[in-house]
Amino acid sequence: MNDHSLINFLLSIAGAAALLIWAVRLVRTGVERGFSNQLRLWFRLSANNRLIAAGSGIGAAIFLQSSTAVAVLVSNFVTKGGILAATGLAILLGADVGSAIVTQLLLVRQSFLVPLLMLIGVALFLRSENSTARQVGRILIGLSLIFVSLDMIRAATGPMVANPGTQMVMGYLGRDLLTAFVIGAGFAWIVHSSVAAILLFVTLAGQSILPLNAAAAMVLGANLGGAMIAYVLTLSASHASRKMVVANLVLRGGGAMAITAFIAGFPDLLEWLGSEPARQAINLHLAFNLLLAILALPFVGMVSTFVGQFVVDKTAVNNGLLPTSALDPSALDRPQRGLDCAARELLTMGQKIEQMLIAVEPLYDTWDAASAQSILDQDAAIKQTHLDLKLYLARLGRSGLDDDMGRRSMELAATSTSLGAASDIIARIMLGLAKRLDSQNLQFSPKGRKEIGNFFDRVQHNIQLALNVMMNQNPAEARELIAAKEKVGRVEQKLQRYHIGRLREGLVESIETSNLHQETLRALKQINAGFSVVGYPILAKSGDLLKSRLS
Known part of the structure; x- marks a missing residue:
């Protein structure tokens, strides 16, 4: 040859x-x-x-x-x-x-x-x-x-x-x-x-x-x-x-x-x-x-x-390690690098909230005080990260940003606010609902618990998609993320109807946990919406987002 x-x-x-x-x-x-x-x-x-x-x-x-x-x-x-x-x-x-x-x-x-x-x-x-x-x-x-x-x-x-x-x-x-x-x-x-x-x-x-x-x-x-x-x-x-x-x-x-x-x-x-x-x-x-x-x-x-x-x-090995931050003070005089540092910190923030959501679901079945305290501690850390991120972006803006960088800075700040709200929902609302189930010795009906578990899975999948979008800024995945948000809204309404149907049947477990069931579904929907925010700026930039839904 x-x-x-x-x-x-x-x-x-x-x-x-x-x-x-x-x-x-x-x-x-x-x-x-x-x-x-x-x-x-x-x-x-x-x-x-x-x-x-x-x-x-x-x-x-x-x-x-x-x-x-x-x-x-x-x-x-x-x-x-x-x-x-x-x-x-x-x-x-x-x-x-x-x-x-x-x-x-x-x-x-x-x-x-x-x-x-x-x-x-x-x-x-x-x-x-x-x-x-x-x-x-x-x-x-x-x-x-x-x-x-x-x-x-x-x-x-x-x-x-x-x-x-x-x-x-x-x-x-x-x-x-x-x-x-x-x-x-x-x-x-x-x-x-x-x-x-x-x-x-x-x-x-x-x-x-x-x-x-x-x-x-x-x-x-x-x-x-x-x-x-x-x-x-x-x-x-x-x-x-x-x-x-x-x-x-x-x-x-x-x-x-x-x-x-x-x-x-x-x-x-x-x-x-x-x-x-x-x-x-x-x-x-x-x-x-x-x-x-x-x-x-x-x-x-x-x-x-x-x-x-x-x-x-x-996890046990890393318990003694100090948390690190991607917000590099030396990058404040280099706006593009500073924005990249803020984006990295925001991604870490989203990953921590994802772990909070994973940790809170088992508490609906079996209350664990140590796990609950860990979620509260993580929420406090995320609130501090949100504050640090806002201050970092404000200091970055003092050096003067062009229109694109200024827009990117505002997008990061808005996303940080949405993620902070999602963390608060987990720590304040969902943790409280799980605690009420335990303190009042209540349980969801088998069908109701299964629906909530499946809804948890759907929201967690969308959170993972949102984190991917934050990393790669892919318009196709951003479009998929927004479509998933709309679908979550429809699924939440359908599950609410199923729950009302069980109430009409007079199921004792459904009656006793009615408010807890509905509030959990609403909380998950709000968390999903908080993460979906990352897709809108990408679609606006690619021309895939309408300025208004009004006719």
Whole structure:
């Protein structure tokens, strides 16, 4: 092969792999934006049954095209105490199986699927006014591009089958399974998608480029790499959440290493998994994760408890550390840098309020004086941050700001005020409501508590979206945030109607907690509105916001 042909080959493979990675991310983004609330509801309903938890993990991973995305979502539930670490581990084991099923589905297609999926997807995305329909369009476009990228890989690798140099390199990987395993884990980590990595390896095996033993080792290595992605993404999560993710890493990564060693000793066993190399490699991935889930599910409690002994509780370690501020006094004579410092401080403020909201929900079920005091202390700290931020922006304005910087300064001050109000609602109203439930020995009706829990989840999801908008200033996400605010208002009205319906039925629990129920819904709606403020300046700048709703 001459240099020109080699360069064309490398460009073709790199381009096809890049398209595959991006297409998988496109599908995941569509599901996260369009159906994340439904996924969160699945996880909440699976809290009391490990088999249902594993099933919900399978379904979520199929929709999200990623077990890593499931791990991040479940991490939020474990952090706020909505589900136990053992249940979360059961969901992750199911998600690993779901991710393996995804790779099976993406290798089976008909020629008409690509144009059909692309046609419907583009039509939905460009023509639909409904946000959910647009995300369905995004998902269909992503699926069609996955198929296109796999065809590109097959076309690019076709001429390489008989190349002596290729056969020599790939033959070495077939003899050195440890190196193949490490390459598989590293590639999955680099592309941040075990699905994309495994599809690439299996396609190369199907083209007879990659020996079966090497493909099997790389597929198993990608399982370790996929588990490592979730581990790194949740490093700052709570102890319980990290315990769950580390347990999954130990099980999935350790199991992958063990099976690789077993294959090195008994390579003929792969013939049981299919008649063709590609089918054998992809079936190995599914069989490994399915076997791991079956063997580990009965012991998820024991495994998570054991692993928890070796996971450091960073919250406890950091208790003695002094809080730091992003408001750098030395930046006051450099307005743009000063505004960036204020924006960073505002983001930290929003993250602290998010943690307050996560901490207050369990108090509606079981009152804990220490947790309540922690929320009050955090509110006091946020009030001080709000004051410091206003004074910092005022001092920044003394040096003279141009129109754009002055507008940005006012936006930051207004957002700080809205977030401060959200913190006050949690500490003053919601904490008071939880205390009244405890002091009067009251409980919401089962339906009422479930509705409030689901509404909590919806608002928390919107808060996370708002924090993303604060970081990236993305007009598309800002538009999604404002649309979510409108939807929260409609959902709140619907839940109020449901509550009134239970009052008409004469349910004692609903009557006793009526005011507490309605005030909680209103408080959550106000908190959501406080965070949604961050989207308006971005939409005003992009021209997506009407100046008035009056006709």
